[in-house]
Amino acid sequence: xxxxxxxxxxxxxxxxxxxxxxxxxxxxxxxxxxxxxxxxxxxxxxxxxxxxxxxxxxxxxxxxxxxxxxxxxxxxxxxxxxxxxxxxxxxxxxxxxxxxxxxxxxxxxxxxxxxxxxxxxxxxxxxxxxxxxxxxxxxxxxxxxxxxxxxxxxxxxxxxxxxxxxxxxxxxxxxxxxxxxxxxxxxxxxxxxxxxxxxxxxxxxxxxxxxxxxxxxxxxxxxxxxxxxxxxxxxxxxxxxxxxxxxxxxxxxxxxxxxxxxxxxxxxxxxxxxxxxxxxxxxxxxxxxxxxxxxxxxxxxxxxxxxxxxxxxxxxxxxxxxxxxxxxxxxxxxxxxxxxxxxxxxxxxxxxxxxxxxxxxxxxxxxxxxxxxxxxxxxxxxxxxxxxxxxxxxxxxxxxxxxxxxxxxxxxxxxxxxxxxxxxxx
Numbered sequence: 001x002x003x004x005x006x007x008x009x010x011x012x013x014x015x016x017x018x019x020x021x022x023x024x025x026x027x028x029x030x031x032x033x034x035x036x037x038x039x040x041x042x043x044x045x046x047x048x049x050x051x052x053x054x055x056x057x058x059x060x061x062x063x064x065x066x067x068x069x070x071x072x073x074x075x076x077x078x079x080x081x082x083x084x085x086x087x088x089x090x091x092x093x094x095x096x097x098x099x100x101x102x103x104x105x106x107x108x109x110x111x112x113x114x115x116x117x118x119x120x121x122x123x124x125x126x127x128x129x130x131x132x133x134x135x136x137x138x139x140x141x142x143x144x145x146x147x148x149x150x151x152x153x154x155x156x157x158x159x160x161x162x163x164x165x166x167x168x169x170x171x172x173x174x175x176x177x178x179x180x181x182x183x184x185x186x187x188x189x190x191x192x193x194x195x196x197x198x199x200x201x202x203x204x205x206x207x208x209x210x211x212x213x214x215x216x217x218x219x220x221x222x223x224x225x226x227x228x229x230x231x232x233x234x235x236x237x238x239x240x241x242x243x244x245x246x247x248x249x250x251x252x253x254x255x256x257x258x259x260x261x262x263x264x265x266x267x268x269x270x271x272x273x274x275x276x277x278x279x280x281x282x283x284x285x286x287x288x289x290x291x292x293x294x295x296x297x298x299x300x301x302x303x304x305x306x307x308x309x310x311x312x313x314x315x316x317x318x319x320x321x322x323x324x325x326x327x328x329x330x331x332x333x334x335x336x337x338x339x340x341x342x343x344x345x346x347x348x349x350x351x352x353x354x355x356x357x358x359x360x361x362x363x364x365x366x367x368x369x370x371x372x373x374x375x376x377x378x379x380x381x382x383x384x385x386x387x388x389x390x391x392x393x394x395x396x397x398x399x400x401x402x403x404x405x406x407x408x409x410x411x412x413x414x415x416x417x418x419x420x421x422x423x424x425x426x
Contacts, residue, residue, distance in 0.1 A: 045302030145175025
């Protein structure tokens with residue numbers, strides 16, 4: 001049986017409302033398929049424009065074996081290119097982030113302008129056409145300062161997502177921020193386990209005391225589990241949000257994305273140990289600190305919190321079948337002054353603790369699904385977002401498998417199911 005046929009069999013016997021079979025979380029060949037079918041054919045969150053604030057600023061990220069450089073051009077625009085020299089393929093930018101007037105390949109010193117055009121290629125013959133050897137572009141879409149990229153030749157439509165979420169996040173002006181802190185950790189779990197862990201708060205009460213000091217675990221304004229106090233709080237806050245023209249109802253994102261404004265616990269306004277603002281200078285034009293947070297998620301690699309005083313971006317990239325990179329970035333108003341308006345420790349301590357706790361949880365989850373005793377289990381009603389995510393993933397994978405009918409497109413055989421198988425702060 002070919003690899004694709006094996007994947008189709010696994011998808012066909014999948015039970016809706018249950019976790020995935022073990023192979024989806026453990027098999028190296030399925031990891032490679034995820035990179036090709038999902039991450040190489042979808043819009044991925046790359047960074048905030050604040051991370052590439054000046055012309056020549058760049059960041060790099062890897063999608064499987066493919067490196068991409070995202071940069072700010074001389075005209076102030078944002079571009080992305082395959083980070084591969086057009087000479088013999090060497091990486092051009094070898095650091096995770098930097099600033100350059102020109103992009104110079106360290107191997108043979110081919111020089112590229114910030115628009116990707118080739119400026120110089122030493123010792124090439126007189127008839128060599130530099131215009132035919134610029135860096136290969138990658139699709140880019142910037143939404144309220146959030147940069148998304150897609151390395152597919154024909155990216156899927158992102159217009160509905162952009163139009164839907166913009167009214168929610170635009171008032172927070174993520175494009176008018178600066179990076180207060182950024183940290184990257186490697187979690188010892190499959191990327192889907194990392195996403196699934198984020199998509200539910202069923203585990204929060206037993207594992208996240210710092211987070212629940214301010215975060216209300218209910219994910220919907222009409223959550224049937226909610227008590228009278230939460231219902232009263234929602235009535236108060238929706239009246240306030242309506243008076244401020246701040247959208248708050250759950251957006252219709254289907255299985256692709258989620259966007260909603262929800263309140264903090266009564267008396268809390270930010271992700272801090274005491275609920276007080278983490279930054280005195282509020283974002284955008286806000287004068288009211290108690291506006292809750294916009295929770296926005298988009299498959300396959302990004303979730304965010306937009307508050308009155310700061311923004312937090314989370315970016316997920318798969319490294320292997322059992323390792324995932326998670327980058328967390330905290331942003332404050334572009335004019336906020338460290339030590340005056342905010343303290344990095346106060347700003348970051350809640351989610352630093354939460355990330356560490358989640359890293360331990362998903363690593364333990366990974367060890368469990370590695371077992372021959374693992375069987376897919378049923379989601380709780382509060383885990384409805386896991387249904388959305390696994391449905392989206394299964395549909396995305398099935399569509400790719402159905403298109404890849406040529407024998408040349410098959411992958412290595414998939415293992416049988418249930419078999420053993422950095423931080424920088426400003």
